Amino acid sequence: MARDFNAIVIGAGQAGPPLAGRLTAAGKTVAVIERKLVGGTCVNYGCIPTKTLVASAHTAHVARRAADFGIGTGDVTVDISKVKARKDRIMLDDRHGLESWLEGMDGATLIRGHARFERPHQIRVDDEVLTAPRIFLNVGGRATVPDVPGLADVDYLTNVGILDLDVLPEHLVVLGGSYIALEFAQMYRRFGARVSVVERGPRLTAREDEDVSAAIKDILTGEGIDVHLDATGMRVVKHDTGSGFDLYPRDGADPISGSHLLVATGRRPNTDDLGLDVAGVATDGHGYIKTDDQLRTNVDGIWAMGDCNGKGAFTHTSYNDFEIVAANLLDDDPRRVSDRVSTYALYIDPPLGRAGMSVDEVRKSGRRALVATRPMTQVGRAVEKGETQGFMKVVVDAETEQILGAAILGVGGDEVIQDILDVMTAKLPYTAISRTMHIHPTVSELVPTLLQGLEPLT
Known part of the structure; x- marks a missing residue:
């Protein structure tokens, strides 16, 4: 005997649980199926644990440089077991918080096990059969292993x-x-x-x-x-x-x-053992589920969110997928994937913040553009902190004056890039930043100066 729900969410990563929250708040019954760990990659193997480790590594690095700031320390040692224990504590607190929220959510049922399609709107989890008119795939991805001899x-x-x-x-x-x-x-x-x-x-x-x-x-x-x-x-x-x-x-x-x-x-999507062929859900040559601009698959009533749809392999893209699906389904708000600006960060130290197109991509597009670059050595805040590695770079459309892309490699780069990203999303001209007074001393204050130095891209 099948259990019937209004919706089934397969995968409890960054898009699935908040969508379950919106659906249950709208009075729907939802089954959330998770075969392994609630929270997905971000909570368990990605952002939360790795950035916790990055913070420990940064602390060790700064401690070793203490003499540069006039501070005396003894030998700096790292206790890896304690570093790991801190990482585990923060990660587990995050996971347990999400689990508690899902388990206490009225209208939601958290089911542990591996889900496979038996029909387009029928799912089997071990010995249990579930049905729903709406199914949302949030199954994430995993590491690829290259074919290297030995x-x-x-x-x-x-x-x-x-x-x-x-x-x-x-x-x-x-x-x-x-x-x-x-x-x-x-x-x-x-x-x-x-x-x-x-x-x-x-x-x-x-x-x-x-x-x-x-x-x-x-x-x-x-x-x-x-x-x-x-x-x-x-x-x-x-x-x-x-x-x-x-x-x-x-x-x-x-x-x-x-x-x-x-x-x-590299990584690959977890789509090879879902029975997608049985459901008739189309994938591309790399296993990513094909979706339209509102994240609908080719099968009516089935959506794909997060890493498995190939539209972004980040926590923020997954969460934005949830927001797009929820807006279209529940808010009568026709949001689209194509409306968002590509953005991400590389969390080495100093970090790289990126938004939009690279200069190479702009050059290949053939459009007339302007570009500007400034080293972080010109940022007073960076000099004061003793962190002057890297540079800022921005590229602008010469006709519309809209920002096409930016790279900020330097202290605070992952935060400063948001200033540029917001203006890009609003489709404002670059003067919206270049003529804005910024606080001194900050890293962000170099962005107006950067934009005031635009020159033709050759």
């Missing part, structure tokens, strides 16, 4: 397994040169490990402009991280002792001998 022979880590480490690696080798890889690389270097980053491509953070990639590399190598690029022929050989390995970046290259290996080369 990799399967070693006990490599992903972004999940490395969070369980309570010992300091002697030499952490990080496979990958993008956001997750670089955050862990800098973090563990600051904890005291030797760290090497191995990237298949010619530069780090390939989606960024070349000057941004180069500055990021300089920041990391300046802290003693070894960066190996153009690793086009990687292979791994396990040591005969059973502990450690050699990673060869390419044929003829010297081996990189490591104690721990982190694989951070």
Whole structure:
């Protein structure tokens, strides 16, 4: 006998639980199905635990630089077990809070288990069958593992397994040169490990402009991280002792001998074991669920939110997906995915805040544009804090005077980028910032000066 609900939410990540809250507040009965951990990637393996670790690593880094500020300290040591305990406490508090909210939500039923479609609006969870006219997929994603010879022979880590480490690696080798890889690389270097980053491509953070990639590399190598690029022929050989390995970046290259290996080369959606074919839900060649501008799939009454739809792999994009779905369903407010401005941050220290198009993307589009760049050494607040690495860059449409994109690599970059993002979303001209008086001394105050120095993009 099937249990009937007004709606079924599969996955309790960042979009599912708040949607359940809106639906139950509207008088609907909702089943929330979670096969593993409530909170999804962000709470359990992503933003919450990793940024907690980043904070510990930053504290160790600042402590080691105390003499630069006229402060005397003894030897700075890092107790990894205590760092992990702090991370676990914060992460578990967050997860338990979300679980308590869902379990106490009137009209909602939290069901543990793996969901699979039996029909377009019928779901099986173990021995139980559930039906609903509306089904929302929020199933997230997981790490991909590249086909590297010998990799399967070693006990490599992903972004999940490395969070369980309570010992300091002697030499952490990080496979990958993008956001997750670089955050862990800098973090563990600051904890005291030797760290090497191995990237298949010619530069780090390939989606960024070349000057941004180069500055990021300089920041990391300046802290003693070894960066190996153009690793086009990687292979791994396990040591005969059973502990450690050699990673060869390419044929003829010297081996990189490591104690721990982190694989951070990308992610894939958790859509391969949902029975989507049975339901008739279409996916693309990478397994992402195809949706329209309001996140509806090709099957009436089925939506896809979060990492599984390929429209953004961040907590903020997932939560915005919820807001778009709820606005269209419950508020008679026709919001669309295409209305939002792409934005994200890389949480190395200093962080990179990004919004909109890169300069490379603007140049390839062929439109007339203006660009401006200013180093963080010109920011009084950064100088006062002793954190002058990085720069600000913005690109503007020469005809509409609207901001097309920006990159802020430097102290507070993840916060300052919001000033630019808000103006972009409002479709205001760049003068909305350049003629605004900002507080001194702040990092944000350089943004008007930056925009006053626009020059034609060549």
